[in-house]
Amino acid sequence: MSEKLNQITQELCADFNGRLVEFAGEPSVILPADQLQAAARHIQADLGFELLSCMTAVDYWPEENPRFHVIYRFTSISNHLTLNMRVPVPGLSPSIPTVETVYHSANWHEREIFDMFGIRFEGHSDLRRLLMPADWEGHPLRKDYPLGYEEPQYSFNFDEIAVRKPAPKE
């Protein structure tokens, strides 16, 4: 991890009440949702991260609080840095503020996440489904949404599958 990125992540954690995790040599800042917009503005204007490279979400079902993480990846071309950020979201009526007003490119990414995970983005200008049909029910990338075919049963996952295998009824 570069010295500069180290300093930036430390500052972000201190200023916005976050904490730091690290994996494979890359730090991620975990921020609370209520600080998100202020942090995004700070990241763009003061820290010089011009590009919101990637935005996605992960579902940790059956965990409930937090059930989701929304993941942001910022790139600073001028300072030659990348920054990972994660925002935990609870499972009950999940909603976080939008960053579309800061990074326009978040528009479709937030629509996709709303479509696939059912996370609402407060203040989004046009929160409709993006990829699935408008009358679709459910949010396909949630972990409790079935994929729709049977998984082969091997010794290593025998018990896991046996539990949910339909058995003949008496």
Add this chain to the structure above:
Amino acid sequence: MTDIKEVTYDEIRHLVSDRAMKGETMLLNMGPQHPSTHGVLRLLLELDGELVLNCIPDVGFLHTGVEKNMEAKTYQKAEVMTDRMDYMNTVGNNFTYCLAVEKLVGLDVPDRAQVLRVILAELTRIQSHLVWLGTSALDVAAMSVFLYAFREREATLNILELVSGQRMMTTYIRPGGVWRDVPPEFEPALRDFLNVMPKRIDEYEALLTKNPLFLDRTLGIGTISGQDAINWGATGASLRGSGINYDVRKFAPYSGYEQYDFEVPLRTEGDVYARYLVRIEEMRQSLRIIHQALEKLPAGPVRSNNYKFVPPPRSEIGTSMEALIHHFKLWTEGFNAPKGSVYVATESPRGELGCYLEGDGGPKPYRVHFRTPSFDNLQVLPVMGTGHLVADLVAIIGSVDIVLGDVDR
């Protein structure tokens, strides 16, 4: 079951002006089946005569649930789904996914495999640009370029077939290396291609670059500033045509790109013509990279010998008990990846192609997400297209070079 909700214009009412509701302007569907939208893209246009006042893209017609399906497959088996996202950059998709898997599990790749990966990725970049060149020239009524561009694209596809047995969905790059070594005919075939290609690029340029009809259709059309382009997330030629120097191969070199000498073409105009010039020059730079890679192509193994992650060669399975066990374990259970997440970006022909990969300690990816360049580049289309004629919008769509399989995944 709740009732099926009817989708009406009320849903998009906030996106169009009041004039459209009074009937002063016209709402027109362009697509999803339209030859110039390069796939199944639907654009809802608000028109004042021929002038585009507003353009609302509607995507998702090619959504195949790649990310959800990959969660149900082991790391190796999930790879075949990546070819099918951006079907113009199949090798590049495999490349990105394999880099992500290798970063997640900490797997090394032998030198020869790294160089082979670069050669094939650049070859795919050239063939993708050739398809873009042909089809986008066709959009502005230059018919003959299409035929010439597809002639050379055949040559690149033949080379891909030579090394992998497949023309498009190669899955040649695998976690830990490549599938197998290239055949002896590979090098002469590639050299033939390298000899002929520079002259062919000059030919395309002779047909288009100073052609007054082409200039009329492209100069000053679909202009976007660098500031806007980056805020809307555009990458690739859409960004470099607007003067911002961002190429992942230079920004964060992977697979040894720092060892090659090449330029990143830049233009500042930000219009359709600038994007055209950037891509033409990129093809020349790709040829330069392939030249250098071919000269330095080292001998040696093409796959990692870490059999916990990479299947052992067929010849060893007959004689070694361990190899047989590894083979069996890898193709039934797969390998376990640690709990954690990585993000790896590469430069696809269209821009930054990122793979977010999260493991949960088991043999299947917990979450895979592809940050696809077409997805973000298509978002910029309303910014570029508003205020132009419908016919110019066709030229702009061509210049952004979207692949709908890449947008919808």
